[in-house]
Amino acid sequence: MAYDQNNIFARILRGEIPCKKVFENEHALAFHDINPQAPLHILVIPKGAYVSMDDFSEKASAAEIVGFVRAVGDVARDQGVAETGYRILANHGHDGHQEVPHFHVHIFGKKRLGAMLPKD
Numbered sequence: 805m806a807y808d809q810n811n812i813f814a815r816i817l818r819g820e821i822p823c824k825k826v827f828e829n830e831h832a833l834a835f836h837d838i839n840p841q842a843p844l845h846i847l848v849i850p851k852g853a854y855v856s857m858d859d860f861s862e863k864a865s866a867a868e869i870v871g872f873v874r875a876v877g878d879v880a881r882d883q884g885v886a887e888t889g890y891r892i893l894a895n896h897g898h899d900g901h902q903e904v905p906h907f908h909v910h911i912f913g914k915k916r917l918g919a920m921l922p923k924d
């Protein structure tokens with residue numbers, strides 16, 4: 805799947821639409837999810853143009869991967885959930901119910917999150 809330069813997170817990275825930023829490093833940006841599913845719900849995105857975990861894991865440089873993974877850990881510590889616990893989640897593609905085609909990791913916390921997946 806080709807990267808869509810006009811997806812909502814690309815527009816946030818270009819500063820065309822605002823976000824509630826909580827963290828930034830050379831390779832990643834983190835901001836509050838607009839529709840939070842937990843008391844803490846933050847998205848961490850790479851600054852590079854990657855559609856998904858599949859794309860990022862295959863094509864990102866080692867520096868980008870390190871910068872991104874460090875950002876996820878730094879955000880969780882900054883937000884005070886490293887001690888209490890948190891969940892990270894990355895949806896990929898149709899079966900993963902990915903809505904925004906720019907790779908992102910969700911960080912959820914500040915409540916007991918329950919079972920890993922809903923029963924259906």
Ligand code: AMP
Binds near residue numbers: 839840904
């Ligand atoms: P996913 O289903 O993993 O692609 O999740 C996309 C997430 O992006 C959802 O949790 C949305 O609430 C969130 N989202 C969509 N637009 C924005 C925005 N402008 N700012 C912050 N979060 C957003």
